[in-house]
Amino acid sequence: MERIAVLSDVHGNMTAFDAVLRDIDARGIDTVLNLGDVAGKGPRGSAAVARSRERCAVTVRGNWDDFLPHPDTVRDEALTWWYEELTADDHAWLMSLPLVHHVELSGRRIRLFHASARSVHVRVHFHHTVEEFDGMFATTELTGDGPAPTMVGYGDVHDAYIETWQGRTLFNVGSVGNPLDEPTASYVVLEGEPGADTAAPFSLQVVRVPYDVEAEIAVARDLRMPQREPYAIELRTAVYRGLHAERGLTAPDV
Numbered sequence: 251m252e253r254i255a256v257l258s259d260v261h262g263n264m265t266a267f268d269a270v271l272r273d274i275d276a277r278g279i280d281t282v283l284n285l286g287d288v289a290g291k292g293p294r295g296s297a298a299v300a301r302s303r304e305r306c307a308v309t310v311r312g313n314w315d316d317f318l319p320h321p322d323t324v325r326d327e328a329l330t331w332w333y334e335e336l337t338a339d340d341h342a343w344l345m346s347l348p349l350v351h352h353v354e355l356s357g358r359r360i361r362l363f364h365a366s367a368r369s370v371h372v373r374v375h376f377h378h379t380v381e382e383f384d385g386m387f388a389t390t391e392l393t394g395d396g397p398a399p400t401m402v403g404y405g406d407v408h409d410a411y412i413e414t415w416q417g418r419t420l421f422n423v424g425s426v427g428n429p430l431d432e433p434t435a436s437y438v439v440l441e442g443e444p445g446a447d448t449a450a451p452f453s454l455q456v457v458r459v460p461y462d463v464e465a466e467i468a469v470a471r472d473l474r475m476p477q478r479e480p481y482a483i484e485l486r487t488a489v490y491r492g493l494h495a496e497r498g499l500t501a502p503d504v
Contacts (some may be wrong), residue, residue, distance in 0.1 A: 251451070252444055253277070254353065256362065256423050257437035258303070258405025259380075260314070262292030262332070263427025265469070266435040267301055269461035270426050279439065283351060285405040285423060286312025286364035288344065290332045290335060291468040292427055299340045311347035312364040312405065313371050319344045328476035349392050352399070355442025356452035361399035365406035367392055376409050376422070381411070386420055401454075403438065410436045410456050422456060434471035435459040469504050478504045486488040 274282060284306040289295025291314070302309050317323050318333055319341035325333060336344075349370065353360040358445045366372040366382075367390045374382050386402045389395065401419045409431045410424030424436030436458050443450040463485045463496045470478040480491035482501040489499060 251441055252281070252355065253279045254283060254355075254440045254495060255279045255437055256283045256285065257426050258288040258364070258423045259408055259425035260289075260292075261296045261314070261425070261427040262288055262289050262295035262298050262335075263466055264292075264294040264297050264301070265463075265466035266427045266459075266461045267298055270435050270437055270459050271305055271427070273457065273459045274437070276442045277439070282306045283353075283362060284309040285362060285403070286310050286347070286370070287314045287405065288312070289336060289340070290314040290318050290329075291477075292466070293335075293473045293478075295332055295337050295477045296340050298427075299336065303343065308351045309347055310351055310362065310364055311344070311349055311370055315344040315347055315364075316370050331428050332430060350394065353440065355440060355444060356401055356446050356450040357448035358401050358442065358452060359397055359399045360401040360440065361387075361393060361402060362403045363392065365404060367402075370406075373406055374404070375407050376411050383415065383420060387418055389392070390460055403440075410438075412454060412456070419454070424456070428483065428484060430488050430490050432458070433463060433486060435461055455488070467501075467504055 282305055284302050288298050288302050328442045351365045364370045366374050367388050404422050405423055408425035408429055410422055412421045423438040426435045439455045442452040467482045479501045483494050483499045
């Protein structure tokens with residue numbers, strides 16, 4: 251049996267990233283796959299890039315990885331800060347990342363990408379239509395040719411879940427650095443037998459890893475990162491920043 255850790259959406263949160271990697275190491279898992287959005291939103295994007303290059307066997311491109319280092323991106327104060335926090339080598343590496351990766355375990359062809367089969371910028375939420383579910387398994391320019399997958403894993407929405415319908419399983423690994431379902435980091439462990447058929451055992455486990463949220467917020471404050479108040483609220487509450495005002499959520503201490 252082989253075990254693979256699949257994570258996503260680190261977003262420059264090194265406190266959470268290192269906590270997740272320690273948990274992966276404690277489980278004796280050697281292979282780590284990263285589904286993108288390594289930098290942006292959090293204060294240490296360049297360190298997150300370095301750690302992903304060091305520890306992840308494959309990193310696929312997320313929407314932030316796609317637009318943040320691109321020279322034509324229009325940048326406000328925060329985007330400029332996150333862009334300049336990265337090195338030129340970081341920019342080149344992020345733009346070079348593949349869009350999709352495939353794994354085969356216990357007779358299951360598992361497609362892994364950041365957001366959807368259409369684009370890194372097309373989002374499929376937990377509450378989705380049948381057409382959106384089917385679209386995740388479609389053959390597109392992004393996915394390339396090959397056998398149709400029986401499982402699809404992705405990140406992007408920061409909301410871990412597993413859905414099986416008509417023999418196909420769609421799962422979201424959640425977010426390491428910016429979870430929006432509960433304020434603990436998440437990742438997925440896949441376990442199965444390479445080269446075997448579906449008679450071999452297979453498992454998919456969602457793992458939640460608590461980490462020192464206040465220590466991460468302190469880093470953002472000390473570095474004077476823009477948008478650190480919505481960042482702090484998201485890390486503390488797992489409530490998306492677009493909802494903070496209507497819910498009266500503030501973080502005046504950052």
